């Protein structure tokens with residue numbers, strides 16, 4: 001293993017969305033990221049074997065508090081949650097009280113913005129909503145400072161990253177399906193999808209990647225950060 005491998009192969013960020021049955025009115029793309037409760041619990045048990053795995057939950061579904069929180073606590077795990085400020089308390093979504101419960105249980109609560117739209121090419125007013133207003137709404141509901149953000153659809157470019165840096169976000173999470181450097185400002189993640197199983201998570205996400213594949217992923221992310 002080279003020095004470079006040590007630097008780039010530290011953390012495997014695994015991202016969940018909803019757990020259980022998708023609520024009515026959820027679009028097909030979002031439903032494609034829901035996993036059943038049984039698969040979720042089995043994947044959590046698998047993840048416990050990998051100390052490098054780090055967990056997060058996007059989109060702020062009700063299952064964050066109803067299913068994920070007790071399952072995490074039972075296993076002594078912690079995770080980051082990235083809810084949408086504009087969906088707090090809506091049917092099927094986590095409430096402000098739920099965010100407080102997550103933060104109170106030692107979970108990290110970050111921001112996924114206001115309305116789940118791409119953060120690329122926002123005008124000034126939308127940018128204010130997504131980066132500033134959403135953050136303060138989530139912080140107020142959670143009763144904790146919001147220091148991290150996750151980009152909706154994993155979409156970002158140089159302007160998005162510059163804005164997030166300027167606003168003092170301590171870490172930004174993407175969905176680039178590659179490993180992250182521990183403590184790095186930009187944290188790529190692997191999203192778990194509806195058809196995943198503990199085995200596919202082990203083989204496709206947790207198993208060590210060939211060096212060539214890792215370098216390809218790093219090059220692709222550099223292009224996204226600089227376009």
Ligand SMILES: [Zn+2]
Nearest residue numbers: 058059152153
């Ligand atoms: Zn999302």
